[in-house]
Amino acid sequence: MPEADLEELPGVGPATADKLHDSGFDSYQSLAVAAPSELSNSADVGESTAADIVSAARDAADIGGFETGSTVLERRNEIGKLSWHNDEVDDLLGGGIETQSITEVYGEFGAGKSQVTHQMAVNVQLPKEVGGLHGCAIFVDSEDTFRPERIDDMVRGLPDDAINATLEDREIEGTADDEAAMDALIEDVLEKIHVAKAFNSNHQMLLAEKAKELASEHEDSEYPVRLLCIDSLTAHFRAEYVGRGELANRQQKLNKHLHDIDKVGNLYNCAVIVTNQVASNPDSFFGDPTQPIGGNILGHKSTFRIYLRKSKGDKRIVRLVDAPNLADGEAVMRVQDGGLKPE
Helix, strand or coil: CCCCCHHHCCCCCHHHHHHHHHCCCCCHHHHHCCCHHHHHHHHCCCHHHHHHHHHHHHHHHCCCCCCCHHHHHHHHCCCCEECCCCHHHHHHCCCCEECCCEEEEECCCCCCHHHHHHHHHHHCCCCHHHCCCCCEEEEEECCCCCCHHHHHHHHHCCCHHHHHHHHHHCCCCCCCCCHHHHHHHHHHHHHCEEEEECCCHHHHHHHHHHHHHHHHHCCCCCCCEEEEEEECCCHHHHHHCCCHHHHHHHHHHHHHHHHHHHHHHHHHCCEEEEEECEEECCCCCCCCCEEECCHHHHHHHCCEEEEEEECCCCEEEEEEEECCCCCCEEEEEEEECCEEEEC
């Protein structure tokens, strides 16, 4: 999205334009998808003026109207697919994790949720011809799970063709067998993962807004933001809002948080991966009693829902629970020293 002259919109003067820029509204498209109440609070303008600004931005950005299915199909060709480097899982997901969508990964402790976020933070940086998106990653860490050492393991565990293609793309001399080249590649990969630790739910929501600003800053760079990971989405909300009396407040805040991160994915064509905790249903006599938390709000907002289940040893079952255009199914992966590997 190119920088827009916001002062051309009705009701926007120099002072209001500065406030909008400071609040992260630096394009017609970002204004077009905003709510008038949000704009009113950010730019200190009246509700009616904010509504006029949003309406004018929608006209300028040419969004908000009806379009044909063929036009939607043409636009969907811009959506990227982030490969797991596991043919079975990629086939299950229709080619990999989609950009402009929220992919929820849930499972019990030790199922491999954080392993998925680490692996995708590496894979997203690979050239497109080897399954990556040639972009950088943002990692919001709410459970103290991010480990640079694990990134090191996963980069070394990539297929040789992916490593060599990435070295060539980044103009690093050497091959996958060259230790000095690998050290330089790992350092470069870590430089392109922006990590922030969330200390509570409010801080986590603030970091989602900061992620939008960071994506905007990197939009025209060689490595734009192509992945936003939140591990875990629900940990702080679950700890801070206890009991039925707090349920409505929790779900309301969680809903806003989900819309904020979804906006990052849609505006900047990046994939959004959130991990989710689970609860066991003691009343379940048949089937798996493990259920994701977050309720219907999270269930409805997640475009893809993936359930990770432990199996023997390092084997994990990847089950696609919900997707708008894919059939439910299962695939197998292994969590090993070199990352997520095929069966």
